[in-house]
Structures are given as structure tokens and as C-alpha cells.
Amino acid sequence: MAVSCSLFTCPLQGNIAAPKTLECYKEFMCYPSNLSFKQSGCTKPVYQTHPRLLHCSKLSEWEQTDRFLQKDGLQCHGLEVENAPSFSVGKKFQLEDVIEAQQFDRDILSAIFEVARKMEKIEKNSPGSQILKGYLMATLFYEPSTRTRLSFESAMKRLGGEVLTTENAREFSSAAKGETLEDTIRTVEGYSDIIVMRHFESGAARRAAATAGIPVINAGDGPGQHPTQALLDVYTIEREVGKLDGIKVALVGDLANGRTVRSLAYLLAKYQDVKIYFVSPDVVKMKDDIKDYLTSRGVEWEESADLKEVASNCDVVYQTRIQKERFGERIDLYKKARGKYIVDQAVMDVMQKDAVVLHPLPRLDEITVDVDRDPRAAYFRQAKNGLYIRMALLKLLLLGW
Amino acid sequence: MAVSCSLFTCPLQGNIAAPKTLECYKEFMCYPSNLSFKQSGCTKPVYQTHPRLLHCSKLSEWEQTDRFLQKDGLQCHGLEVENAPSFSVGKKFQLEDVIEAQQFDRDILSAIFEVARKMEKIEKNSPGSQILKGYLMATLFYEPSTRTRLSFESAMKRLGGEVLTTENAREFSSAAKGETLEDTIRTVEGYSDIIVMRHFESGAARRAAATAGIPVINAGDGPGQHPTQALLDVYTIEREVGKLDGIKVALVGDLANGRTVRSLAYLLAKYQDVKIYFVSPDVVKMKDDIKDYLTSRGVEWEESADLKEVASNCDVVYQTRIQKERFGERIDLYKKARGKYIVDQAVMDVMQKDAVVLHPLPRLDEITVDVDRDPRAAYFRQAKNGLYIRMALLKLLLLGW
Amino acid sequence: MAVSCSLFTCPLQGNIAAPKTLECYKEFMCYPSNLSFKQSGCTKPVYQTHPRLLHCSKLSEWEQTDRFLQKDGLQCHGLEVENAPSFSVGKKFQLEDVIEAQQFDRDILSAIFEVARKMEKIEKNSPGSQILKGYLMATLFYEPSTRTRLSFESAMKRLGGEVLTTENAREFSSAAKGETLEDTIRTVEGYSDIIVMRHFESGAARRAAATAGIPVINAGDGPGQHPTQALLDVYTIEREVGKLDGIKVALVGDLANGRTVRSLAYLLAKYQDVKIYFVSPDVVKMKDDIKDYLTSRGVEWEESADLKEVASNCDVVYQTRIQKERFGERIDLYKKARGKYIVDQAVMDVMQKDAVVLHPLPRLDEITVDVDRDPRAAYFRQAKNGLYIRMALLKLLLLGW
Numbered sequence A, B, C: 001m002a003v004s005c006s007l008f009t010c011p012l013q014g015n016i017a018a019p020k021t022l023e024c025y026k027e028f029m030c031y032p033s034n035l036s037f038k039q040s041g042c043t044k045p046v047y048q049t050h051p052r053l054l055h056c057s058k059l060s061e062w063e064q065t066d067r068f069l070q071k072d073g074l075q076c077h078g079l080e081v082e083n084a085p086s087f088s089v090g091k092k093f094q095l096e097d098v099i100e101a102q103q104f105d106r107d108i109l110s111a112i113f114e115v116a117r118k119m120e121k122i123e124k125n126s127p128g129s130q131i132l133k134g135y136l137m138a139t140l141f142y143e144p145s146t147r148t149r150l151s152f153e154s155a156m157k158r159l160g161g162e163v164l165t166t167e168n169a170r171e172f173s174s175a176a177k178g179e180t181l182e183d184t185i186r187t188v189e190g191y192s193d194i195i196v197m198r199h200f201e202s203g204a205a206r207r208a209a210a211t212a213g214i215p216v217i218n219a220g221d222g223p224g225q226h227p228t229q230a231l232l233d234v235y236t237i238e239r240e241v242g243k244l245d246g247i248k249v250a251l252v253g254d255l256a257n258g259r260t261v262r263s264l265a266y267l268l269a270k271y272q273d274v275k276i277y278f279v280s281p282d283v284v285k286m287k288d289d290i291k292d293y294l295t296s297r298g299v300e301w302e303e304s305a306d307l308k309e310v311a312s313n314c315d316v317v318y319q320t321r322i323q324k325e326r327f328g329e330r331i332d333l334y335k336k337a338r339g340k341y342i343v344d345q346a347v348m349d350v351m352q353k354d355a356v357v358l359h360p361l362p363r364l365d366e367i368t369v370d371v372d373r374d375p376r377a378a379y380f381r382q383a384k385n386g387l388y389i390r391m392a393l394l395k396l397l398l399l400g401w
Helices: A034-040 A056-062 A106-124 A146-158 A181-188 A204-211 A227-241 A259-268 A288-296 A307-311 A331-338 A345-350 A369-373 A379-399 B034-040 B056-062 B106-124 B146-158 B181-188 B204-211 B227-241 B259-268 B288-296 B307-311 B331-338 B345-350 B369-373 B379-399 C034-040 C056-062 C106-124 C146-158 C181-188 C204-211 C227-241 C259-268 C288-296 C307-311 C331-338 C345-350 C369-373 C379-399
Strands: A136-141 A162-166 A194-199 A216-221 A248-252 A275-279 A300-303 A316-319 A356-358 B136-141 B162-166 B194-199 B216-221 B248-252 B275-279 B300-303 B316-319 B356-358 C136-141 C162-166 C194-199 C216-221 C248-252 C275-279 C300-303 C316-319 C356-358
Touching: A106 A227, A106 A379, A136 A146, A136 A181, A136 B146, A146 A162, A146 A194, A146 A216, A146 A379, A146 C136, A146 C162, A162 B146, A181 A194, A181 A204, A181 B379, A194 A204, A194 A379, A204 A216, A216 A227, A216 A379, A227 A259, A227 A316, A227 A356, A227 A379, A248 A259, A248 A307, A259 A288, A275 A307, A288 A300, A307 A345, A345 A369, A356 A379, A379 C181, B106 B227, B106 B379, B136 B146, B136 B181, B136 C146, B146 B162, B146 B194, B146 B216, B146 B379, B162 C146, B181 B194, B181 B204, B181 C379, B194 B204, B194 B379, B204 B216, B216 B227, B216 B379, B227 B259, B227 B316, B227 B356, B227 B379, B248 B259, B248 B307, B259 B288, B275 B307, B288 B300, B307 B345, B345 B369, B356 B379, C106 C227, C106 C379, C136 C146, C136 C181, C146 C162, C146 C194, C146 C216, C146 C379, C181 C194, C181 C204, C194 C204, C194 C379, C204 C216, C216 C227, C216 C379, C227 C259, C227 C316, C227 C356, C227 C379, C248 C259, C248 C307, C259 C288, C275 C307, C288 C300, C307 C345, C345 C369, C356 C379
Parallel strands: A136 A162, A136 A194, A194 A216, A248 A275, A248 A316, A275 A300, A316 A356, B136 B162, B136 B194, B194 B216, B248 B275, B248 B316, B275 B300, B316 B356, C136 C162, C136 C194, C194 C216, C248 C275, C248 C316, C275 C300, C316 C356
Antiparallel strands: none
């Protein structure tokens, strides 16, 4: 959805939601801000049930669409106060696309996590939720990523929604004939209600969102962003450790190339009294941009070459895979780096009783298989949390808070 | 469905439909024609709710199937007169397969478009129609075409139906082991209620339909037919221009290889006082067979090298992509042809206020991007119309009129 | 589901099923065996509604999950006697995974076939069953097999369930990065309720089942097993011939490489007075292990080079394709073998009136096309039976008997 946050400066926008589940609350009636809607001649209250209707350029049209059932009595409904998420009313927290980890502040993370916890319950209920029944998600994957795709598709289907799949859009689609991403998006948005896109080029998700009149979720764009992974990482830490303020986190392995650890460091900086340890082979050290950012935010960090000592001290050991594909022909360097920091039983033995080991997966041998049996090995629960986060985002983008 | 039109010469056949949505109308009671049903010993009225039941060779069986719920009171229901599509009763208009543009006459086009307009409303309604709930569509694609596949799958799911997908049947399926298309169809028809097939060989769809006991839709068979594209093109012209009789249409670009423009020319010949302009580089001129056909049907046409003059004169400018893949090694010829006729702002400036630009997509640079903002740029609406046409066809083939 | 049969030695386990469809029967109350559940401290009755809850290591947890709606009144429900399948109570017949043909005895085959016959009725009913609504099946295919995949996905969808698809897990998934099968399974089980896996390595299905906390169905693992094909073959013989005891079966074609004929011979040995004829070119004769097995079970068998004489004598002629891919560069041997035993009209002419021809498909020219018209050509009905068998297995694994 191209319109994005800047157009919706109306402070109550975020609370606007579907009438079936929410009661009308008169103080939440809202009129569009001058900035955006005057252009399209709209002077009526805005009603954000169906994000697909909110093309700025078509505002005069959506009032006439049949999809909006109560068009004659256009009203703005909001969450009642007691149901509202725990962030201050008046802040800009509406969610229209999920493009990068940086778009989330502490309040919106907290709100998303609250929804994700509800999703855990929904997922365990039989025979399954139908809250997204009638909604269609298009998974537009320009490079394959079975794990991420299945997670999103499971999330959609667990909520009763339906899916259109392209596993290999790069080869198969009109892109091979030279069609622009923008044209593809304009076509696909006609067939679906939300687009989940994986692309090989950094920035592709932002371009897609700028084009689409429906929500876009970035499922990874090249070396760029993979925001839902960052969200599930933070969510898992909160679920496993019980808090985010005051935690100590070791980031281990390929810190130069791993976009997960970079995004995680970025998000952790939003919390109080966090301390981060970087433990990595010299060739794949954390880059200065993140270090500088942490410093600028007052986050304490240090580099260490002693995994055991760090592990004994931390709440979270976040291990990552050394990415062979980044080493090119320097297989010798790769092999040396790969074997350097392994999480094995010896590391587990020094870890605290309530600490956890995380890993974005896939895992090779940087965590030994015998560790799996340890209850502190949280990486498969972490993968499962990805489902809940994606269910939450789909719910929020399609139905609102 | 192999039985096809010729067997159903009973004049009222086409009006037979599901009892839930239609009222019984005694004059529409019909008995099978001598030609077809005597062979199978059936002397009861025919009831066309479930096309899958209408195997001619199994007519005695379908009365016993559980799927037919009112088997004890076999009756023939029809549309009431005021609900009937706008074609004369007595004409042969039933739809059993969609194989080629030529199978549609003016009346059946009009009837399909009427259903498509209803589908526009259904698609915009929340939470989505369920009229095809319980039906399974198999998309059997022997060559990839993500755009067409997603359009069909979206159509099916918007109506509550389900989909089995094969994106790359040529490589993956038993075809690689030497299985005939006929054998594949006989297997797939056991798993689904309707088959949408894309194939690399001209005539494959007809062979599939001749084998299958369930409806088959041709989603493109090699250089042959792509009838749903032809239907959505004509539907778009009617929706955008408001009429089909008396219109002036410019076909621009690759007229030699483009099956869309060839099918469109064919269908336009069914309307009154149509004038067609051909504007194309010399190497990809419209072939004589279509020209001769138009002449034989009394359709006025002319060739022109002046796109602006033609555009200023037409209701529809139908631009197409020069297909590089047809030029082989003659890249020089391709480049020359590709740049010759571009729809840009200068062309838009001379076009009439109510005229529209169409394009089957994907588009390269034969329409410049700045044209997209012009309300007369109808090609993305055209792509969306493909959804409605396909919804209409699925509904008609599975449930009847 | 890793726990598998050995843990559930409680004799009544198999009868435990969902409370909605079954009445409580006090004598069926069961406590977990000492072997398995004491470890997790569980002393309450076990209730097998949702196989996903039966992680042995998490037994104390599942009592708290929301998915189990009657958690406060934990009880063990069973089939009433009059609804029970026709095998003796007390036998171990519960179904937790489908890994190999050998796991089925005569009683369980009979019980599965009883469910499959019910599925035939369900499949023909409109608008389709919803008994698996809310359940998600992951089709994890490490090598493509469109026919098998579509059959499973159709089975799931005909019962109202949903599907996550990977057609080419080998290339696309994390496997390419070196992830173990076990790690992949641990991730995928978090996204779905049942896994249908096709793999290129013999034994892969067993490894997956040993890891997964949800049911796993083997859809073929390399040269190893393809148990659902074996089940549908036996089911088809029973449906077509009307019995399994006392039948005469000719296995024709590639008996050395065809896993279908090997599994079929194995399963037929469970029935009384079966006689098996092997008719094959010398280079692809049935191997000694199966012959020895049949002899050890008292099953009569003989080899013959006269297809017509055998066919005139049998209830079932099971033809198979000579697998070119097994001959490597010896194309001459392949060609010679391929043409040797063809089922054509001349063979049909000598066959008995009630005998049938089967074939696992795909078929090349080892059965001539003119035979298709003969009512005794049962191979397409056989393919359809695969749907019913898979529907039955999905129902049994997810909901119980």
C-alpha cells in the first residue's frame, strides 16, 4: 500500500477497525487529514476495514464499492479503551506495509507481540480460525525460500485465508520477458488482497509497496531486509527470557553477512540496559555501521573471542551459520571460520539455567545435534514463533488492530 | 468434457441450472434429443447441475450418484424468462469446454459478459463468495505462465473453490516418461472437477477436452488459441467504450505473431460497423488469413503507418509487445521493429477523450510509463477484467447459467 | 510421529478417537503403558484426538493446550462396538505413520479399505466433506511426482483440509545449504498437521517419522517403499474382483525394478490360496528375495513366458512399464525388453469375462490404447482408487478410526 504512514496523520487512524469485532466509540470518529484526502475531494470520515480500498487516488470511488457494506452510514469505529493495545493513543502506529525492521518502534513491537500471543492460542484451537476467510495472499517469490514461504502460507491458512503461490517468479513470470516489478505488482494486486514478496534485489520490497494499493510484506529482499525474521527473533527472546530490557545477548558467527544479526542488533537498541557481545571469526566481524549505531543509542557492546566466557554471562546466545556462498573461492578461509565457534555441550554446561540458544536456521554444525535435547535449545520454538508473528502481521494488515 | 455441443441439440438445454438459485418453469422441462441420449437408454429429463455427471456414456449412472441430491424427483429446471440471458431461446449456447475464441457467437459473448459483471460485484463483496465451495480446479500448465495461472487460481478461490497446481507439468510429470496427454488427462480428471490447461502444442486443449469427462479450459496452447484472453479483451472494450457495434479499433505492434490481436480481430467481426486499423512494422504485419476473413464478413479494415493519425480516430488503441523470441538471431530486425510504434504522451495527446489504450501485458517500452497515469490507460483494468471473465467461465462450466 | 507403535502397547489405543463422532464406552478407558508415559510423569488417561499433541516429551504440556477442549475432564473415548472396524479388539492396529507396505497386516488392510469405501461416497457428495477442515498437510517432495502429489492434495482438499506445497524441496529448500532432513522436518512440523514426503533416498521416510511429532506418510522414498501405491493396488483388486483370497494374479513387465510389483507380491502373501505368475523379459526378472518370501509364506508362484496362456487363467493381469532409466546405455536391451509382453486386444480376447487389467501408470505402449475401451481395463479406476485410499489414510491419521 503505497499511501503509507505519512498520509495518515490522523491520530486515531490506527484504532479504526472492523465493526463486527469492535464497538463504536464516539470519541474515535475521525476525519481525514487535510494533507491527503482533500486532494481526492473526500470530506467523509475514513473507515479502514479493507485496506485494499484505500488507494489515495481512488478515494472517491471506494465509497461506492459493494465491498463496503455500510457505505450509507459511513462511520469511524474504534477499539474500546479496555481492548486497546498498550501504546499511547495519538502515536502513529498504523501498519500498512512491512518493509524493514527500522519501521517498528518499541510500542508497535509490543503491540504486534500482543497479537502474536493471541495467535498462539488461535493456532492451537481446533478446527482453526476463520478470521481471514475470503482473503487471498499472493506469495511472489523471485528466489526460492521454502522455509519462509511455508511459514507465511501456513500463517494465512491457519487464519482461514487462501494463498496464490509463485515459487520461482524470476524464471517463470513475465519478468523473464522484461516486465518491470511495478507492472507485475499492478497485475498481482488485482488478484489478491496482500502480497508477500521475496526478491533478489535490495529495495525491491519498498518499490513494490510504493506501487501496490494493497499491503506488501517484505519476506527478504537480497542483502537488504528480512523484517519478519527480526520480529520473530525479538519475540522469541521476550517469550523465552521473559523480558527485553536489561538482557545480555551474544551474537555469534557470521556477523558481517548475516542480515538477521544486524537487524536484531538494531531492534535491541530500542530497549533499556541491553548489552551485546559480538563473537565472530575475524573475517566476518560485525561492521562499524551497527557498532556506531549502538554506541549512538547508548547500547553497551563488546567484541570477544571467548565464546564460553560470553555464554556463561548471557541470557541469549544467538548463533548463526557461516555463509559459504559469501566466501567465493576462498574455501580455506571459510573452513577456518566455520569451525571456530561451535555451540556444543561444553558451551551449554557453562550457560545459565534460564539462558537460551537461538539460531535463525538452517543450521549446519555450528550447533551440535546433541544440544537439541537441552531445554535451553530454543531454535525450533523460535522457528515456530515465526508462524505466530506472521499470523499477527497478516491479521493486522488485513483487519487492523 | 468431450461430449460437447453437438450432442445437446435439445433447444432448452442451456437454460437448465441449479435449483437453489432458479425457479422451476414448466415450459422448460426438456427431454434429451434422440441423437444423444437414446444410446444410453436415458428417457428422463436431463438436469445439468453437475457437468461432471454428464458423461454421455454414463448417463444411466449419474442418476444413482449421491452427488445428485434430488435424484428421486428428477426434474428439469430453467431460468425464468425475466432472468434469462439476452439471447434467443432455441439457440445452442451451452458451455461445456472453452477451447477457442471461434466457439463463441455474439449471443454467448453477451451472456458471458453479463455473468462477468455479476462477478465484479461478487469479487468486491466481503467475505467472499462460496458458490464453488467443494469444487476443485486443476491447473495443468505444461509451460509456465504465472500471470495466467494466478488469474485463474484467484478466480477459483474468489468463488470459494479450491485448486490443485502444476506449474511445470512438462518437466515434472509423467509426460517426461512418455505418457500421452490423454492418459494424463484421464488421471487428473479423477482428482478434480475442472481442468485449466496451458500447453506448448497447438490443438492440445481440444485433445484434452475430447478425452476429459469434466470441463476443460484452454489457457493457451502454443501458437494456437488463448480464448480467455480474447474474451477479456472484448469484455474490456465493452466496459470501457460502452459498446461494441460501431467502434474503431487500432491493432498495433506485432500483428504477425500475436495470437491476442488475431483472436480479437476474429471476435470483433461478430459486431456491426466495426472498423479495424492495422499499425505494425513491415516484418510483423497482420497475415492475410485474418484480412480475408474480415473482408468476407464485411468488416472494414485498413493498414496504416501513421500511429498518431489512427489513434486520433479510434475508440481503442490495442498495443502489443514485439516478441523478441520470434526473431531468432535477427536482433537487428527486432530492435528496428520494437522502437517503431510507441504509445507515449504525444499519442495520448491526439487521442479522443473517451478512447482507451489496451495491452495484453507484459509491457516493455511500447507504452511509456508516463502514460500509466492517464485515465485512458486501461491495461491494468483490462488485466483485472481477466479475473472476472475467468470467474464467469468457472461458474458457467461448473454450475451452469 | 516419532513415538510410533512400540510406545503404545495399550491394547485399546487404536479405538480412541474424537468425541464428536464417537460415544464414550467405559471399557475402553485406557491408561498409558509404563514404558512411555511414566517418563513424562503423566498418569492420566491418554486421549488421541490430535496426533500433534502426542509428543512423548511434552505429555505434561498437551493437557494444557487450548486445542484440547475438554481438558478438565480427561477421558478416553472409544468406538462403540457396532461401529468398530472388523478386526479383533486387542490387536495393535493404530495408525501413526505410513512408512512401508510391511507395516500393514490383513486386519488393518481390511479396516483401511472399509474407510476408503466410505470415502468414495464422500467424494461423490456435493458440496464436499469438511471433516478435515482446519487441518494442514505439507507435501514435502524432494523429487517431483506430479501424479502422486496431486492425488494426495486432492484427497486432502476433498475432505476440507488445506495444503502447503513444495514440489522441488531438493533444489529449493535449505537442504541445498546443507540442512539435515531432521532439521527440515522439525521446522515443517511446526507449520502443518501432517507431512506427506517424497524423497530420493531409501529410508528417508522412516527418519522423518522418527523425528516428527506429527504423522508422516511416505509418498515414495527412492528405490525403497511407496506404500500408498501398494494399498491402492490391493484395494483395486478387491473392488474389481470382489475378493482377495483365492485369486490368481499375473505380474507382467519390469519385475526387477518395479517397486509396485514387489510390494504387491508382498501384500498378496497375506491372503489365502493366492497364486502369482511372473511374466517378464529375462533382464528384468523378479528377484529371489520376493520369490523366497512367497515360498516361505506358502504362496504358490511360477514364472512363465507365455502371457496369453497366463492371462487366460488369471483374475488380474498387472502390467508394468519397462523402466528405460534403469538400462543406462544398454538401449538395445531396453528396446528388446520393452516390446516383449504387450497387453493388446489379442490378450484381452483370451482373458476371462470378470478378469481385469491393472497398471500403476504412467503407461507407454505396454498396453495398447484400443484396450482402454474394454470394461476390464481397470487402470484408470485404479488411479482413482488412489484418491480414496489417500483420503482414508489422511482421515485415519488425523482423526483416528
